[in-house]
Amino acid sequence: MIRLDNLTKVFDTPKGAVTAADHISMEVPAGEICILLGPSGCGKTTTLKMINRIVRPTSGKVFIDGEDTSALDTQELRRNLGYVIQQIGLFPNMTIEENITAVPRLLGWDKDRYKRRARELMDMIALDADAFLKRYPSELSGGQQQRIGVARALAADPPVMLMDEPFGAIDPINRAVIQDEFLKMQQELKKTIMFVSHDIDEAIKMGNRIAIFREGKLVQYSPPDDLLAAPRNAFVESFLGEDRALKRLNLVKVRELASDEIGVVRPEDTLATALERIEGFGYQNAILMINDKRQPVGIIHRSVARTTSGYCRDHFQSVPTVVSLDDDLRKVASLMFAYDMTWMPCVDDEGRVCGQITQRAITHHLGSRYRATQSSGPGDDTGTPTPSAAEE
Known part of the structure; x- marks a missing residue:
């Protein structure tokens, strides 16, 4: 034009x-x-x-x-x-x-x-x-x-x-x-x-x-x-x-890096189940609790699940924050620093959990592009x- x-x-x-x-x-x-x-x-x-x-x-x-x-x-x-x-x-x-x-x-x-x-x-x-x-x-x-x-x-x-x-x-x-x-x-x-x-x-x-x-x-x-x-x-x-x-x-928008793999529990699940699923993800210190509409309602921490018995509905804390698929990574990084989190649940327009975004994914995305440009030489792309x- x-x-x-x-x-x-x-x-x-x-x-x-x-x-x-x-x-x-x-x-x-x-x-x-x-x-x-x-x-x-x-x-x-x-x-x-x-x-x-x-x-x-x-x-x-x-x-x-x-x-x-x-x-x-x-x-x-x-x-x-x-x-x-x-x-x-x-x-x-x-x-x-x-x-x-x-x-x-x-x-x-x-x-x-x-x-x-x-x-x-x-x-x-x-x-x-x-x-x-x-x-x-x-x-x-x-x-x-x-x-x-x-x-x-x-x-x-x-x-x-x-x-x-x-x-x-x-x-x-x-x-x-x-x-x-x-x-x-x-x-x-x-x-x-x-x-x-x-x-x-x-x-x-x-x-x-x-x-x-x-x-x-x-x-x-x-x-x-x-x-x-x-x-x-x-x-x-x-x-x-x-x-x-x-x-x-x-x-970069959240939807570009979000993974649909996210560990969740429901209020009626036991803390033993929560601990098993936390351990399955390895790098997370907590797991998300969702309701029947798949909306986030709480967080179960590893330390609680490991030392306490009972049901998730009785031992959860409020969800610190969530991000939407259309948020950019700058907002995500800011929230991760503010709430000391290495992962964050992602929700759709109806507030339903649809995945997670992790600090590891963000770091890998930024680093992979720099590695690619360094291998091709500055200014080639x-x-x-x-x-x-x-x-x-």
Whole structure:
């Protein structure tokens, strides 16, 4: 959907020519989010702004859905690209409805159509249309204004969206909420998005692909898991940080590693039965007790089962915590540390036990990927569509 072909920008300054973006070539498939990431002054924002000609390229071309945009009128190009910036940029003298419908009105939509579209988008960004559409930007919080900025960019249903640190000015709690809501929208809308960020965790959470820039050059362009497992060079490795293995926990869901083999007992089972099943699993210090609906109702510890007689229903403790199949491994690891557990029961949407996830499985998953990349050599598994574009 987006293809950059040797896109270059050279600025003339009193001290001479400065190359802000140096022959950037990359492709973003339809429906994917590409995050542009790198230190300040690396060329990521310049590259983004060349796509809608806020910055005019010195050389190179931009293709949208196969069409060379250099032949398009600038205003026509921009009206077909959604654009969201960190400063939001809402028109202060317009109502929220007028802000959202600015581009549809310029495109000549009839009144009923653009008003209907404004209400649809308010529902999509989880704001009450009746409560907010007639307000002005100054009457909204920063997080609410940011949501309106996203809605305005989506108003004319553009196939491509450009986002320049759109959530950077929002506090961490609201930023996480807006990120989650945006990803839910993206699952339905399947927009093609180029997204500038300075936050590695945000890039890993939101990007299908991540482009690492340095001094105007595209250094590596890979899916997040490939980037973290196989950084192309020392700069990328340093930029990602020493905890890059832990960052990969965000990318893996419980369902990918959960085992359906889990020892359980029922309230009417004896403690001797519980001990036998605990011993059968070897590495566990407790076993899960479930009810007739296969829901977790308690934990029987090895020490209790070994030293006490009687029935499980009389000697259980409450279940410390459970995880769902759609939770990520970062949440699992955090809970394991918090509750001093090496395994954790997994439940489905109805709260029924469907398996377990273990610390051993998580460690093996992370380690196996690193062993694979070390054997193939660094940078061999980057998913870079144009290898020459990723060389420094």
